[in-house]
Amino acid sequence: MSIYKAKVTVKKKPTVADPEGKTISEALARLGHTEIISVRSGKVFHLEIEADSEETAREKLNRVAEDILSNPVIENFELEIAGDR
Amino acid sequence: MRVGVVVFPGSNCDRDSAWAVQGVLGQEAVYLWHKETDLQGVDMIFLPGGFSYGDYLRTGAFARLSPIMSSVIDFAESGGLVLGVCNGFQVLLECGLLPGAMIPNRHLRFICREITVRCERDDTPFSNSLRVGDVLRIPIAHFEGNYFADEATIAEIEDNNQVLFRYCDSTGDVTPESNPNGSSNNIAGLLNCGGNVLGMMPHPERACEDILGSEDGLGVFESVLKYLEGKAALV
Numbered sequence: 001m002s003i004y005k006a007k008v009t010v011k012k013k014p015t016v017a018d019p020e021g022k023t024i025s026e027a028l029a030r031l032g033h034t035e036i037i038s039v040r041s042g043k044v045f046h047l048e049i050e051a052d053s054e055e056t057a058r059e060k061l062n063r064v065a066e067d068i069l070s071n072p073v074i075e076n077f078e079l080e081i082a083g084d085r
Numbered sequence: 086m087r088v089g090v091v092v093f094p095g096s097n098c099d100r101d102s103a104w105a106v107q108g109v110l111g112q113e114a115v116y117l118w119h120k121e122t123d124l125q126g127v128d129m130i131f132l133p134g135g136f137s138y139g140d141y142l143r144t145g146a147f148a149r150l151s152p153i154m155s156s157v158i159d160f161a162e163s164g165g166l167v168l169g170v171c172n173g174f175q176v177l178l179e180c181g182l183l184p185g186a187m188i189p190n191r192h193l194r195f196i197c198r199e200i201t202v203r204c205e206r207d208d209t210p211f212s213n214s215l216r217v218g219d220v221l222r223i224p225i226a227h228f229e230g231n232y233f234a235d236e237a238t239i240a241e242i243e244d245n246n247q248v249l250f251r252y253c254d255s256t257g258d259v260t261p262e263s264n265p266n267g268s269s270n271n272i273a274g275l276l277n278c279g280g281n282v283l284g285m286m287p288h289p290e291r292a293c294e295d296i297l298g299s300e301d302g303l304g305v306f307e308s309v310l311k312y313l314e315g316k317a318a319l320v
Contacts, residue, residue, distance in 0.1 A: 012188070016233060017267065019193045071143055071179070073186040074233055 001050050004057045005082040010070045011042040045069055054081055086313045087113045089127035091157065091173075093148045094119070098134035098170065098290060105290040106131075110306055119151040128313050129166040130157050132173025134226070134288060144187060144229050145175035154180055166210055166309060167282045171227055174275075174284030183275055183284050184242065185234030190227070191267030197226040199298065200265055202250040202273045202287055203257045209280045210312035212249055214304050220257045221250070221301035223287035225265060225273075230286040232268035232275070239269055250274030250285055 012018045018040050025039040047064075051057035058081060065077045088106045092099045103114035115125055119137075124130065138147035148154065154176070161167045161182050169177040177183045190196060204219040206212055215221075234242065242248060251271040254263040264271045266286075274285035289302030 015235065017188060017191070017231070019189050019191060019231075019267075023193055068146070069142070071146070071186055073178075073184075073235075074188060 001052055004049050004051060004054060006047045006049060006057065006061050007080045007082070008045045008047065008061065008065045008069050009042055009078045009080075010045070010065070010075050011040060011077070012074055013076055016074045043069075057081060086128045086310050087115065087126065088129045088131050089115050089117045089124055090131045090133055091117045091153055092119060092133075093135070093137035093151060095137045095139055096133050096135035096172070098172075098288065101288075102131050102133045102170070102290040105293045105302070105306055109293045109303065110310065112310065117153055119148070119153045122152050122156045124153075124156050124160055129168060129309055130160060132157075132167065132169035132176050133290075134171030134173060137172055137176065140172075140229075143179065144172060145177075145179035148172075148176045149180040158182065161277075161282050164279065164281050166312075168211065168305070168309070169282075169284040170288055170290065171225075171230075171286055174286055175229065177282060177284040182282050183277055184238050185232055185269075185275070187229045188231045188233050189229050190231050190265070195226075195228040196230070196265050197224070198265075199224045199292075200273075200287060201253055201255055201257075201263070203253040203259060205248050205251060206246060206276075209249060209276060209283070210309055211276075211283045211305050212308050213311055214308040218257055219304075220253060220255065221287075221292075221304065222299040223289055223292045223302050224299075225287050227266070227286055230266045230268065232266075232272045232286075234269060242272075242275065243270065245278055247276045247278065248272055248274070249276050249283060250287065 020041040021039045070077045106114040204215045250273040289305040292299040292302030
């Protein structure tokens with residue numbers, strides 16, 4: 001068994017309004033950072049998982065991200081595995 | 086009638102909800118702790134407002150995993166009445182008893198004020214004492230009450246007449262200006278297809294006595310009572 005470090009990024013789907021991202025983007029414009037053309041807010045989760053292979057880890061983490069970490073009605077997620085610790 | 090008010094860690098409208106049932110309507114209310122699974126033979130489940138599990142991860146996300154919720158889902162699926170208010174509505178969305186999800190209010194503010202909603206149906210267990218077009222004054226108090234569902238789901242909801250309450254102005258017109266939080270189609274109260282599960286952001290339990298500024302929420306409780314009595318008379 002190995003321990004893998006993983007990062008799950010949860011973002012609102014492009015079709016879902018993101019009032020937080022919009023507010024941040026407006027604040028940036030007010031501060032003069034006009035080169036920032038868009039901001040979308042999200043959440044990042046760092047996990048460690050014990051698994052016999054990276055493939056098994058990926059399978060389990062996908063399920064965790066789908067079942068708990070994100071709400072598929074409004075959110076998408078991306079999974080990155082850093083590899084064997 | 087006997088109403089079971091579910092208490093999650095972080096619920097804060099449980100007492101008000103029980104008071105509306107017991108103190109105002111003179112019916113029986115029992116508290117159901119989230120770790121229990123026995124619904125104690127209640128006629129209706131009330132999922133109260135508050136901040137269950139600190140709203141961690143998403144509103145209602147952890148409440149859905151409570152032992153009591155498996156019993157509540159079974160109860161709802163066998164036709165039992167379930168009313169979720171505010172955080173209770175969010176829990177119903179997270180556990181899939183109602184379609185869609187909540188996102189933060191359009192203007193990113195916690196809104197705590199009285200609003201008006203229009204009643205869209207008078208043929209449900211929650212609204213048989215109301216009339217279509219009735220305008221109810223009921224308070225809202227939430228940060229995430231901006232109802233969202235994709236276009237196909239919204240179309241389905243409208244085709245099935247699942248909207249029970251819509252945010253409206255004082256004359257009953259449903260307008261963009263009367264939408265406090267940005268909800269799709271001004272949805273304030275949503276039914277499941279069977280009509281036995283209702284989620285609503287406005288707090289009817291906070292509008293059951295004149296001293297609180299409005300008695301318009303009482304109609305929801307009275308409807309449930311009337312429905313249950315009618316059902317009992319048939320047995």
